[in-house]
Amino acid sequence: MTGENAGGNLPAERQGWGLVNLSRAFDDAKRVLIDQTQLFTESGQTIEFAGSIADRSRPLRVTLAWTDAPGSLIGPAIVNDLDLEIVVGGVTIYRGNNFAGSYSFEGGVEDRLNNVESIYLSPDVIPTGVQGNFIIRVRAANIAGNGVPGNDTFLDQDFALDAYNIGPLIDPPPPPPPNQPVISSVTYVKKTLTITGQKFTAAAQVQINGHQIDRLFDFDSSTTSLSLRLKRAKLKLNDGDNEIVLIEGGQVSAPFILRL
DSSP states (O other), X not given: OOSTTSOSSSSBTTXXXXXXXXXXXXXXXXXXXXXXXXXXXXXXXXXXXXXXXXOTTSOEEEEEEOOOOOOOSSXXXXXXXXXXXXXXXXXXXXXXXXXXXXXXXXXXXXXXXXXXXXXXXXXXXXXXXXXXXXXXXXXXXXXXXXXXXXXXXXSBEEEEEEEESEEOOOOOOOOOOTTOOEEEEEEEETTEEEEEEESOOTTOEEXXXXXXXXXXXXXXXXXXXXXXXXXXXXXXXXXXXXXXXXXXXXXXXXXXXXXX
């Protein structure tokens, strides 16, 4: 709602979380749902779920809810207090129910009043690649009552958690073999081809577009570079993209693309 007393963007004190969005509830976004299958039995316990953004055109939405034990009429309303956190890249922490407009802001304080907590993150605040991996953490801040009647445990609390737009962890690329040549740059200027990089010597062989160049390159150890003055045709260089590879000691570099 946008009227005078609407209270601004959702979530808001006057409108709460708004109406159920059925289109989002049944769309094709990847989800993780934990529905009362995890149980806290003492304060300080934590449960974690790791993942990454599945679709970077959509936000990450995580909601935690639990049915609390009956509260006292004269004390605090909440008995069993759970906290929702998201840790991005092992560094940045977002806490439940700390919003600036429609999205959560970094840091914030733990919610000690409500049994529903949400964190909404725009995809642009989560880095791409491995640095964008995050951990969803549910923490038992205080377990002081019987949140799950009918079992043999007097102090306990289960919960439901829904994570919207969550995909698997992004694995870091495997490290290159220790002696694999590495090409950092290739230039072809004034009929001179220069290949600069690491972990190769004057014995390195040069392949261009799948053809091995049977010419002796000059090697500069101070810059770890090979250079050869030769016409493009004899170097097998084409207009457009050219794949450059170094081979030495049975190790092959990753291809480097030189565009002419």
